[in-house]
Amino acid sequence: MPELSGEDLLAAEYAMGLLEGEDLLAVRGRMARETAFAGLVAQWETRLAPLLDEPAHAAPSPEVWSRIAGELEERDEAPSPVVLLQRRVAVWQRIAAGSAVAAVAAVALLFVPLGNTPAPATDAPPLVASIPIADTPLRIGLTFLPEREELLVAADGLTADGAHDHELWLIPPGEGAQPRSLGVVAPGTQERVSLDPALARSMRQGAQILLSQEPLGGAPDKSAPGPVVAQGTLAKT
Template sequence: MSAQEPETAELTGDERLAADYAMGLLEGEELLAARGRMAREPAFAGRVAWWEQQLAPMLDDVAGEAPSDDLWDRIAEEIDDGEAGEVVTLQRRVAVWQRVAAGSAVAALAAVAMLFVPSMQPPGPAPAPATDAPPLVASIPIADTPLRIGLTYLPDRDEMLVAADGLTADGVHDHELWLVPPGDDPQVRSLGLIAPGEQRRVPLDPELANSMRQGAQILLSQEPLGGAPDKSAPGPVVAEGVLVKT
């Protein structure tokens, strides 16, 4: 290999799984298993967050492409002209092609990232962002179940990723996250409402982001629908966790 050629690395194991999740390529049982690991394993959630951070700018530059007006008509004609068995075979082939294309997309984006991000290496554990501040994660248990709410704070982007896949809305309450910074007489700050059964990216204002530090306490409170009336005082606290470095 010449000095000018970039080094590449094949993604395996958790690195590949985290990259696939970040690009939205997982489905079915694979997707559910990955979401469960994000909620239970802060280290894996940190890997996913790292890949999302690296790949998101590239995906933002990909323009959408609308199909031609007659595409669906031509597809319907092909199905009507063929046998049912041929349609099933075609569907299976399309699924295979989609997986092959998805794998190629991950490899291509990883290669491009290695060219344009000088210090980029597959996470295992996740490397520190450009700010030298690693992501902070908190795993918050849900009652007496093995389920967790996963929270990952990305210091270089002033945003957090909240995975509440295991939480179910009851129709009469909302759940809200709160930050209790470390130190004497800390001010409790609301981090916003939980979206039950979803994963969301939440931007933070600079003042609130500065309080997201190692050892800060994260509270989960039960509130009336719409959230706490007083954003400086949480309702009944039903779960809690602590921000730690990945």
Template sequence: MSAPGLTDRERLAAEHALSLLEGEELLQARGLMVSDPSFAEEVAAWQERLAPLHDEFAEIAPGKQVWARIERKIAEDSRPAAEVVTLRRRIRQWQMASLVSAAAAIALAFFAIPAIQQQPANPAAPLMANIPIGETPLRLAVTYLPDSSEMLVSASGLTADGVHDHELWLVADEGAPISLGVVVPGEERRMPIDEALAQRIAAGSDLILTREPLGGHLPNSAAGPTVASGEFTKT
């Protein structure tokens, strides 16, 4: 669900600027950052707009002594037991509301400054490839994440011609090209990478985009003509 007054794209840019995204949305944003210059500008604008909020936060959770005092008052209350039970239930609700409010404040703080996330001792650097599409400013963005053994293929901005499909291939140092599947225009696709394929991906590995019949490359036939190419580089 979008934040009030924000489009889905603006929300994605804001949350990416502040390191709140994870999973598929994070991969989508990373793909847009390299394939869509206007999206990258939106992210930078959100970072500049929200950073000053960091100095405005203050603690809002009541201290333990407040809850102790309320509990003590309830224990001393001479009203019927049913009313005391109701009050105890309400105090638990207030405590829960306080925790939720504190969590919301922390979440808002993350909107104000990028989160400092604990990283693995020796994280593997992502690999990225920007494949130019003809003479247009469009790019097919491919991101390989070694730590999660996943690849994101972002075809944002591309449109289908209704006659052909385009297929992405990894050209390893040895052997025939390996199909990474049909590119779906206008979509970001995440795919798991098995160990055997992961061992063949490295900085400098080539990627090619071929034109194929609708549905993709036909089994037991040669790949179609290459229409674009690029290579993985470390980020």
């Protein structure tokens, strides 16, 4: 089967946490600058999320393995496949305790063409916003995943000045809508933020996203942003 290539491969590798060093920094920079690429990454994160969840530990206890092995060895002097497997149980238990099994499944997905793999059922596509930082080519990239009620914030291009914090605000579509805080932005990072259901319902196409300058720790009044230094609009990918 054909492998993924180009933008899809890069976005999928990022979504699985396979990138490191300069490659990781380069992709984060693209997400902050390019709305379309940030949306592609969001689609892969939504698609791979079920595979990357922590797997449940379901291995039989050592006592069960010992009893099975003992009964089989009594019947046949040659080690059976079950006995050999029992000797390796410690290795598999370590794998089951982490996310390696899910990661292997996710890697396997890379070799399945997009056209032949059904995407997770969803009624709402991701929403993205690209917020320019002053007069620079740098941007803060936002991606909202409706099905997971999560907001991805890529603030790689934002730097701290030691005297202020920056805070994101949502203004839902509609006349007279009041600003709602989305939280303080951590400069130079990429974060995944879980939104409460009421706030998530307000994340709609056309909603305005503001970036304000606040005292350290964020706005004292969570219903009124400080000086707005940048803004963008949520839109479908």
